[in-house]
Amino acid sequence: MNEILTVDNLEKVYPNGTRALNDVSFKVNKGEFLVVIGLSGSGKSTLLRCINRLHDPTAGSIRFNGSEVTELKGSPLRSLRAKIGMIFQHFNLVPRKTVMTNVLTGTLSRTGTIASIFGIFSQEDKKRAKELIDLVGLTGKEQQRADNLSGGQQQRVAIARALMQNPEILLADEPVASLDPSTSHSVMNYLKKVQEELGVTVICNLHFLSLVREYGTRVIALKDGKLVFEGPPTDIDEQWFQTIYGEDAVEVTIN
Numbered sequence: 688m689n690e691i692l693t694v695d696n697l698e699k700v701y702p703n704g705t706r707a708l709n710d711v712s713f714k715v716n717k718g719e720f721l722v723v724i725g726l727s728g729s730g731k732s733t734l735l736r737c738i739n740r741l742h743d744p745t746a747g748s749i750r751f752n753g754s755e756v757t758e759l760k761g762s763p764l765r766s767l768r769a770k771i772g773m774i775f776q777h778f779n780l781v782p783r784k785t786v787m788t789n790v791l792t793g794t795l796s797r798t799g800t801i802a803s804i805f806g807i808f809s810q811e812d813k814k815r816a817k818e819l820i821d822l823v824g825l826t827g828k829e830q831q832r833a834d835n836l837s838g839g840q841q842q843r844v845a846i847a848r849a850l851m852q853n854p855e856i857l858l859a860d861e862p863v864a865s866l867d868p869s870t871s872h873s874v875m876n877y878l879k880k881v882q883e884e885l886g887v888t889v890i891c892n893l894h895f896l897s898l899v900r901e902y903g904t905r906v907i908a909l910k911d912g913k914l915v916f917e918g919p920p921t922d923i924d925e926q927w928f929q930t931i932y933g934e935d936a937v938e939v940t941i942n
């Protein structure tokens with residue numbers, strides 16, 4: 688198959704002794720929309736952070752396009768990170784800067800910090816930023832300050848910023864957890880567009896199963912740091928739901 692990411696026997700033990708990932712193995716194919724689910728504390732964020740090497744795994748292997756990335760340092764690590772975009776629950780924009788400047792910040796991995804601090808961006812980068820702002824439906828908002836936007840709009844700026852680095856994979860850690868239901872769908876639809884139209888592989892942590900069913904092409908579930916489910920969203924029946932979320936859990940639907 689056309690694998691972009693292969694994770695084998697991944698383990699992450701934090702310095703305080705917490706085993707956040709325990710023998711996790713799975714593959715991701717190019718162009719998939721993989722959703723990661725599991726209870727709070729099950730290891731979802733830790734997994735994403737190991738993939739882009741914000742955290743160092745304790746053991747196991749992560750291969751990106753066939754190359755081992757768990758040991759990378761220095762410039763090879765920077766070039767790995769340039770290929771992996773990330774968006775977060777709380778958007779992490781620079782609040783006082785404009786939409787345009789925030790999106791241009793996505794070139795950081797290429798431009799370097801100094802150029803970006805002084806706002807030295809090429810015409811080509813500005814053109815690309817404008818295209819991406821259009822792509823996420825924010826045409827006309829280029830000069831608006833990020834902190835004057837709604838949550839959903841801010842997350843769309845974050846998507847455009849992540850795309851500025853032309854990533855092969857986009858990691859999204861609970862991208863809609865701070866948003867209301869209809870805004871959540873809007874943001875998820877833009878992520879879907881990124882996957883379907885730009886061919887970017889998306890790996891997304893989500894809480895609501897209804898969103899998982901609507902947007903995911905495949906699901907993995909973590910429980911206490913272990914992989915307990917892997918398959919299409921339609922395979923998660925009542926029994927799997929209880930295995931993943933516990934006997935007493937009740938499914939909440941987001942419409």
Ligand SMILES: Nc1ncnc2c1ncn2[C@@H]1O[C@H](COP(=O)(O)OP(=O)(O)OP(=O)(O)O)[C@@H](O)[C@H]1O
Nearest residue numbers: 701703705707725726727728729730731732733734
């Ligand atoms: N920096 C850290 N140091 C020590 N333990 C940590 C650290 N980060 C996370 N943990 C622990 O690792 C486990 C997995 O945490 P993680 O944040 O990956 O879970 P999660 O599935 O993303 O949860 P949530 O749904 O609440 O975001 C938890 O027990 C957590 O307390």
Ligand SMILES: [Mg+2]
Nearest residue numbers: 731732733860
């Ligand atoms: Mg998390």
